[in-house]
Each structure stands twice: as C-alpha cells, then as structure tokens.
Amino acid sequence: MKIAFLILAxxxxxxxxLLLNALQHPAFHFxxxxxKKVNAEPFQYLSSQFSNVSFIKKRAKIYWAAFGTIQATLNGFNxxxxxxYDYVNVISAQDFPLRPADEIYEYILKRKGTxxxxxxxxxxxxxxAPRVKKYHLINWRIPGKYRLGNFLTHILPQxxxxVDHTIVGRANWFTLTTKAIKYSLSFLKENPAVIRYYKYxxxxxxxxxxxxxxxxxxxxNIAENLVYVKWSADTTIAHPQxxxxxxxxxxxxxxxxxxxxFDMESDSLILKKLEEYIGIAEATV
Structure with a gap:
C-alpha cells in the first residue's frame, strides 16, 4: 500500500x-x-532535503472559507x-502526527478500503445549514459582500x-482511497452545476x-476522519484553537x-514533546 500526502501550506x-520529518516512511510521498498568495521560494529547499517531496505546480489563492481550498485540493488531485497510490491523505502544514509513521501506515493498512x-x-x-442554503459571496474580493449576500438571500428564491443529495460534512481534512477520489473528480466533471453552487x-x-x-x-465504507481538532466552547468562533x-x-x-x-511561533514546545513521544530523536531545525 502506498499513500500520497497532499499538504496545503x-x-x-x-x-x-518538522512535519515531513515526523512522517518519513518508504510508502509515503508528499x-x-x-x-499562491505567498512566495513559494522559501519552501523549495524541502524537495532537496527530502527525496519524497514534490510541489503542486498549479497553485490557487486560498482565502478563509472561500473556494480556494477546494481548488487547491482539486489541483493536487489532478x-x-x-x-x-492507494490513498491520498489531505492535511494542513499546521498538522502534526500523534503516532509514529509506521503506526499510521499499519492503522490504515488494516482498514484498507475505508x-x-x-x-x-x-x-x-x-x-x-445556512452556510449552504443562503447566498455567500465569500469569493468576491469586494467591500460590502456580506451585506450583498444577505440582500440576495432575502430577495431571491431559496x-x-x-442534484438530489443529502448534504453532510464537517472537516476538509480527510484520508480517501484513490478510487473515491477518482469518483469525486468524475462526478464534479459531469456535474459542473455543483461547483457553481458551492462557489456561493x-x-x-x-x-x-x-x-x-x-x-x-x-x-x-465511510468512517470519521483521522484528525483531532480542538474547538472553542464559544460556537461563534469558527477557527480551531x-x-x-x-x-x-x-x-x-x-x-x-x-x-x-499547531503554530511553532506561538508554542514550539508542544511539537518538541510530540517528536519525543513518537520517537523522533531530535528536531531537524
């Protein structure tokens, strides 16, 4: 079994x-x-530091809650x-493993097909539901877009x-078989109206x-994703802690x-402790 990691950074x-170092395994490629909003040059050394690292050439601009995250993921899949590969694991560059790479591999292998x-x-x-059923102009880089979205929701039909789908979700971080990814890409190609809908x-x-x-x-074959996230008790806060x-x-x-x-500029000690816990002898930086 081979696993591709798509990391959004x-x-x-x-x-x-540090993340790449902690996940080194002969069956993993990153x-x-x-x-696209940031300079990619400071990241380029990683492909020489690690032989199993490649960069996605077609980059997307990512804004919080906008379509860019989806576009970046689709670009990666393509x-x-x-x-x-048998799986693609989509994670953020601010993720970190809680288990050694060997254990991660064995966990997924034993549940292959999930x-x-x-x-x-x-x-x-x-x-x-309002996030899906109302008009949101989050992709528009214009002032007043929130008021305009509310206005459109008020005057236009719901x-x-x-397509006749039950809408579900929770997290954009997931570990999918390549068969499921190919199906998803084919579905979106055959149903461009779904893409247009999600852009609002x-x-x-x-x-x-x-x-x-x-x-x-x-x-x-669906099970919960493999990523721990800590949310604030205040439900109005949409960012993970x-x-x-x-x-x-x-x-x-x-x-x-x-x-x-994780953010090493806020707290690097937690990453060092996790490195020790999963058996990384010493930090690479």
Missing part, C-alpha cells in the same frame, strides 16, 4: 519541515501545495499520479442544490467531498492519528 517552512471523511448532517448533528457557499470545502461520497456507493503544551496529554490519549492546529 501557506507559511512557516521550518514547521513544515505533494505540497503552496498558497497532479498526483493517482494510479501509483474512507476516513467525517459526514455529519448539516440539519441536526452539525447544524450549519437556493436549491442542483460559506466554507464549502467542509461539505463538497463528504457529500459526494455520502451519496454514492462509497457511503458504506491553536494547540499548546497544555494539550499534550489530551492529544496523546486521543484515538486520532493527527492533530491540528
């Missing part, structure tokens, strides 16, 4: 280097997408030679999803692939294989 190549992508109902389990949603990256697979024959050394015990007792979100 936008800052701090030194932290990305494909890095650098946000450049990764999917026939060479699609690790969280699929919660947007009506009750994860009540965020939005109707272009808020945070569509948290719905698009979950919904495609949940409404397909892959549904019976930055994990610190105070979270260490909770992280190592988690059933997840990865966690996010």
């Amino acid at each position: 936008h800052k701090n190549p030194r932290q990305l280097q 494909y890095i997408h650098i946000d 450049e990764i030679p999917l026939d060479n 699609e690790f992508i969280t699929c919660e109902s947007i009506e009750d389990e994860w009540p965020v 939005r109707k999803f272009p 949603c808020w945070g569509a990256d948290e719905f698009i692939f979950s919904t495609i697979l949940y409404n397909s024959s892959f549904k019976t 930055i994990l610190t050394i105070d979270d260490f015990n909770e992280l190592i007792n988690s059933s997840k294989l990865f966690a996010r979100k």
